[in-house]
Every structure is written in structure tokens, then in C-alpha cells.
Amino acid sequence: MALMVGARVLARNLLRPWSRLPDAVPGRTGPAAGGGDGVRCFGSPRVLVETDPAKGVAVIKLKNPPVNSLSLEVLTEFVISLEKLENDKTFRGVIVTSDCPGIFSAGLDLTEMCGKSQAHYAEYWRAVQELWLRLYLSNLVVIAAINGVSPAGGCLISLTCDYRVLADNPKYSIGLNETLLGIVAPSWFKDTLVNTVGHRTAERALQLGLLFPPAEALRVGIVDQVVPEDQVHSAALSVMARWLAIPDHARQLTKNLMRKPTADRLVKQRDADIQYFLQFISRDSIQKSLRVYLDKLRQKKG
Numbered sequence: 001m002a003l004m005v006g007a008r009v010l011a012r013n014l015l016r017p018w019s020r021l022p023d024a025v026p027g028r029t030g031p032a033a034g035g036g037d038g039v040r041c042f043g044s045p046r047v048l049v050e051t052d053p054a055k056g057v058a059v060i061k062l063k064n065p066p067v068n069s070l071s072l073e074v075l076t077e078f079v080i081s082l083e084k085l086e087n088d089k090t091f092r093g094v095i096v097t098s099d100c101p102g103i104f105s106a107g108l109d110l111t112e113m114c115g116k117s118q119a120h121y122a123e124y125w126r127a128v129q130e131l132w133l134r135l136y137l138s139n140l141v142v143i144a145a146i147n148g149v150s151p152a153g154g155c156l157i158s159l160t161c162d163y164r165v166l167a168d169n170p171k172y173s174i175g176l177n178e179t180l181l182g183i184v185a186p187s188w189f190k191d192t193l194v195n196t197v198g199h200r201t202a203e204r205a206l207q208l209g210l211l212f213p214p215a216e217a218l219r220v221g222i223v224d225q226v227v228p229e230d231q232v233h234s235a236a237l238s239v240m241a242r243w244l245a246i247p248d249h250a251r252q253l254t255k256n257l258m259r260k261p262t263a264d265r266l267v268k269q270r271d272a273d274i275q276y277f278l279q280f281i282s283r284d285s286i287q288k289s290l291r292v293y294l295d296k297l298r299q300k301k302g
């Protein structure tokens with residue numbers, strides 16, 4: 001019950017940009033934060049933020065064990081943390097990564113889309129839209145340091161970034177695998193993939209629900225770089241330095257030029273998109289597919 005109320009409060013914060021989460025780790029500094037002196041931490045229970053004001057760079061670490069599924073709370077806390085960074089002129093870039101070993105993100109939280117009320121589905125989908133819009137159009141340089149498997153919504157998060165570095169581990173596949181669950185990637189997921197890998201590759205990948213292992217992911221361009229696992233963070237920092245060498249205003253205007261038409265397609269019909277999602281996700285056949293998929297995941301262990 002408390003969790004539900006908490007989620008509602010957090011979700012309402014999305015609509016009230018002036019409201020702030022209390023800092024979960026207020027002003028913690030020092031080497032434990034991962035970057036030596038001057039690194040400061042804030043954020044929330046599921047979205048840790050380590051900042052290095054001297055470099056103007058922050059690291060957002062998703063921490064929603066066991067699989068970093070994108071629950072309503074995670075989506076909301078992510079947006080709030082991102083907004084905090086964007087409103088602080090100290091920061092010019094952010095690296096998005098995972099605090100869960102071996103898993104970047106298992107994607108949208110299936111339990112949020114299964115067996116819940118229409119009101120809940122609407123609330124959840126608006127939060128998914130919000131995070132996508134904020135990340136896709138962020139003024140910050142956003143680099144994904146993909147240190148684990150990254151299906152569906154996890155892949156979407158990384159596709160919204162400006163650059164993707166993937167750890168070279170055969171288990172760390174990435175892709176929009178929605179069709180394997182018997183569901184369909186919405187048009188703006190599809191657009192994000194098309195804008196990254198081109199129409200033909202996206203068409204094949206989406207219909208077959210392909211999850212690309214690292215070498216393949218690099219070949220089709222769904223990631224920009226594959227590096228040994230222990231170098232993901234340092235590689236992301238090197239890339240960041242290169243992107244930060246470009247004057248902000250020129251880079252930001254160019255990013256906007258490239259991405260705004262795609263984002264505008266959703267912005268112009270957000271409510272209709274929510275209605276479309278509601279109709280789709282509430283179908284008996286879709287609910288059944290999701291239940292079967294979740295049961296398979298749960299039975300895997302037993």
C-alpha cells in the first residue's frame with residue numbers, strides 16, 4: 001500500500017517539475033563514490049547519481065535489483081535525477097549505467113503492465129513516455145555504458161543516448177525483443193531504432209525480436225563501441241571528453257535538429273498514444289501472453 005502511494009506521489013512529481021526528491025545520499029563525497037576527491041552523490045534509492053563537478057560529468061546508476069526492471073518508481077526517479085542535473089549548469093554530460101551486475105536493464109517492468117487497472121496502465125505509460133522524451137532531447141551529452149544484458153526497454157534507454165559503449169561479454173545481448181513476448185514495440189520505440197540502425201535492419205530486428213550479442217550489435221550499429229568489460233566506464237569517460245570538446249550550443253542545436261521531429265510525433269499525440277497503449281495492453285490475448293512470459297521467467301529457476 002505504502003509503495004502504491006509512494007509511486008503516485010513520485011509520479012505526480014513528474015507533472016510538478018519544481019518538486020524535488022529528498023537527497024538519499026546527501027552530499028556524500030570521496031573515493032567511495034568512485035572518482036576520488038570531489039565526487040558527490042545524490043539521487044534516490046533506485047537511481048544513484050555520482051557527480052564530478054570538476055569534470056562537469058555525472059554518472060546515473062540504475063539500482064533496482066534483481067534485474068533493473070523499469071518500474072514506475074525507477075522511471076520517475078530517473079526523470080527527477082536527470083532534471084536535477086540539467087538544471088545545474090555545472091553539468092554538461094551524464095553516463096547512464098547499471099549497478100546490478102550483468103544486467104543493464106531487463107526493460108519495462110512486466111508486472112506494471114499485467115493484471116493492473118486502466119488507471120495504473122495510463123500512469124505507467126505516461127512515465128515511460130516522459131523518460132523517453134527527457135532522455136532523447138536532453139541538453140546534456142548522454143552516454144550509455146552498457147554493462148549487462150539490455151532487452152526491450154533497456155535497449156530503448158540506451159538508444160536515447162548520444163553514444164553507446166557495450167561490454168564485450170557474449171551474455172550481454174541488446175535489442176528490442178518485444179515480439180518474442182507477443183507484444184509490439186510502439187511507433188516511437190521503432191523510430192528510435194530506425195534512427196540508429198536504419199530502416200531495413202530495424203525492420204528485421206523488430207519483427208524477429210532480435211537480441212544482438214556484442215559483435216553483432218556493433219556490426220549493425222545498435223551500439224557504437226564494444227570494449228572489454230572492465231573498460232566500459234573508462235571508455236565512456238573518453239568518449240564523453242570528445243563530445244564535451246564541442247561547444248554546447250552548437251552540439252545541442254544539432255542534436256535538437258536531428259531528434260526533435262521524432263520526439264514531436266509523440267508530443268503531439270501523447271494522450272492518444274496512452275489510449276492506444278491502454279487498448280492494446282488490456283486485451284485478453286496480450287495479458288495472457290505477458291502472464292505466460294512472466295511465468296516462464298519465474299519457472300526458469302525451479
Ligand SMILES: CCCCC/C=C\C/C=C\CCC/C=C/C(=O)SCCNC(=O)CCNC(=O)[C@H](O)C(C)(C)COP(=O)(O)OP(=O)(O)OC[C@H]1O[C@@H](n2cnc3c(N)ncnc32)[C@H](O)[C@@H]1OP(=O)(O)O
Nearest residue numbers: 069106107108109110111151152153184186277280297298
Ligand atoms: C499496431 C499495434 C501497435 C500497438 C502498440 C501499442 C502499444 C505498445 C504496447 C506495449 C509495449 C510494451 C513495450 C515493452 C517493453 C519492455 O521492455 S517489455 C520487457 C522485456 N524484457 C525482457 O524480455 C527481459 C525479461 N527478463 C529476462 O530475460 C531475464 O530476467 C534477464 C534480464 C536476462 C535476467 O536473467 P536472470 O539473471 O536469470 O534473472 P531471472 O530471469 O531469474 O529474473 C529475476 C526476477 O526478475 C523478474 N523479471 C525479469 N525481467 C523482468 C521484467 N522485465 N519485469 C518484471 N520482472 C522481471 C523475473 O521474473 C524474476 O522474478 P522472480 O524472482 O522469479 O519473482
